[in-house]
Amino acid sequence: MAEIKSVIGTQNKKGQTYTDTWKMMNEAPRTPSFFTGSEVIKEALRRASCDVMIAYPITPQSEAAALIGELFAEGYIGDYFRGESEFAVMSQCAGSAFGGARVFTTTAGPGTMRAMENFPMWAGARLPIQMIVTCRGINSPLSIQPDTLEIAYLLNTGMLVWHAETAQDFFDWILKGYMVSEEPDVHLPLALCCDGFFVTHTKDVVNLTPADMCLPPYDPYRSPVPCMDMECPPVRMMRDPFVMKSNYISYATHASWQQEIWAAVERSRKHSIHWLNGLIDTENTDADIVIVASGTAVSQGREAIRLLEDEGVRCGLVKVKTLRPWPEEEIREATKNAKHIFVPEFNVTGWLAKEIRATVPNHQRVHAGPHVCGGMTMPPEIIVSEIKTALGMKTFSLAGRGS
C-alpha cells in the first residue's frame, strides 16, 4: 500500500480542486442560493469527496437520498445504491467504512429506530460515517411530521450528535462534520440531525462554497483501528471476531473499550469548538430569562424574544449546536445569571430540558417547555405565553377561540 500523499491543490475526476477545508469553509467566496434543505444536502455532498452513499426511502429524507443519486450519475460519488432496509443500509455503511471509504447516508424516524442496533456498533468500531437524521414522528399512529424524539435515542450510542437549526447550518456542518469525525483521536460516526420538513422541505437562502472546490479525501490509514485492507498484513488482525468471553479479563477489556468510545466523544470537543466556533451560540445571556434550545426551536425562540422585547421583557438565547459532545461548561456559564431557563422542544418527553436540568445548578430554574409534538408547529406566541405565565404576567390562551 503506497502512502497517501497530500492531494491539496490537485484535481479529482470531476475537475474539482481538493482544497484545504479551513480555507474552503472560511475564506473561499460564497454564492447565495435559494434551496430546500434537501437540495442543500446534495450541494454539500457534491463538495464532500464522498466515496459511498447508501440510500433507503423514508420520508422526509427520501428527496435528499434521490438527489444524491443524481450526484452519483454525474460522477461526484464513488458508489451509490439502495439497501434492502434501513438496518441493511446501516450495516452496509459499516462495511464500506471498514473498507476505508468516506460514507454518507440519510434516514428519518422509524428508519432511525429500525437501524438502531448499528449505531453503537459504528461507534464501537470507530467508523466515521456521517448520517443525516431528518427527524419525524416515530410512534404509532404513524406520523411523517416533524418531531425530534428520535434524537433522544441517539444520545447514548457513542455517536457524535449535532442538531442543525437552518439549511445553512446543514450545508456547513456536513462538510465540517467529516473534519471532526475523521480526526484520529475522535474517529466516530456523526448523526447530523435536523427537524424534518421545517428544514428539508422549506427554501432558504444558503451561502454555498464554490462548486469547483472539494474536501481532501478521507485517509483510512489515520484510523485508530486497523483498516481492512486485503493487501496489507494488519488485516489479519480482523480475522477473528472480537467477542467478549466469560471471564473477568474480557469484561475489563469491554469496559475499557466502552470508556474509549466516550473518551473519543470528549476529544471531539476541541475539534468541534474549532470548526463550529463553539458548541453553543449565545445572545444576551445577562438577561434574567434565557431560552435554551436546539434545532428549529432556536428560530422560534428567537422570534419569541423579539415579541417579548416589544412588551418590555428582555430575554437571552442559547443555541445548542452539539448534543454530543454535550456543552456542559458552556451551558452552565451561559445560564449562570438566569433566574428562569425555558427549553422549548418539538418532542413529548423534553429530553433537552432533562439534559439541561442535569447540567445547571439550581435546576428548579429550568422550565421544560413549551412542548409540541406529532408534527405540530410551535408558534412563538406559545413560548411567549409560557414565559409570561411563569413570570406571573397576564397572558391569553392560544388553544381555542372561546365562545
Next chain:
Amino acid sequence: MSDYRVLPGPEHFLPPAAASMGIRLPNPGEAHINGVITSEENAYEEAARQFLMAKVPTIFPGPLVLWAWNEKAAKKATAIRHLFNTLKECVQPGQKPMLIPMPDYRPKYPKINPEVEINPNHPNLTIWHNKIDCCIFVGVHCHQANLSLKIIRGGTSCYTIAMCAQAGHEDAMLSIRDTSVEKIMRLADTIKRLKGTVQPRQASA
C-alpha cells in the same frame, strides 16, 4: 484545567478514561506528562529518565511497525531496534531491558504467553509476569493502545509511555505525538546523553 493526574496505578477496579476526567491531548509540538501539557523536550528527558530508572524497561512495538507494510514502517522498526540497543547499552547491571511485541489485537484464549507477547485485551498479564515497571507503546493503533493503557493503569504500577503517530494518548503517563523516525532516534539520543546520571530504582512492579 482538570485536577486529575495520570499516574502509575494500581488506580482502581475500573479506572476512568483520562479524557473523561478532563485531560486534553497535546497540540502539535507539545507532549504531556501525567496529563499536564509540556514541551516535547521535557517529555524526552522524562521518558529517558523513567527508562533509566526502571528495573525492567520494556518496549512494546505494535503491528504498525512490526509489519513492513510501507517504507516508513520499516524505517520506524529499524529506529525502534536502535532504541532498544541504546537502552541495553545504557542501563546498569541488574536492569533488564525487554522488547516484547504486540503482534495483533485478537483476544487470546485461554491466555497469552506473556513471555513472548503482549495483548491489548489483557496487557496486565505481560506486565505482571515480567515485572515490567516502565514501558513504551509504539506502533500500536490508538484505540488498542488506549484500551491497554487504561487496563495497565488500573491493575499495575507500571509507568506507561506512548509514542503515537497521531494525536497522542492521555491514558499514558507520558505521551509524545506525531511520532516519526527522527523522534524515536531523538529519544534514543536522550537516553544515551543521560546514561549514568540516573540511578535505577530498587522496587519492582
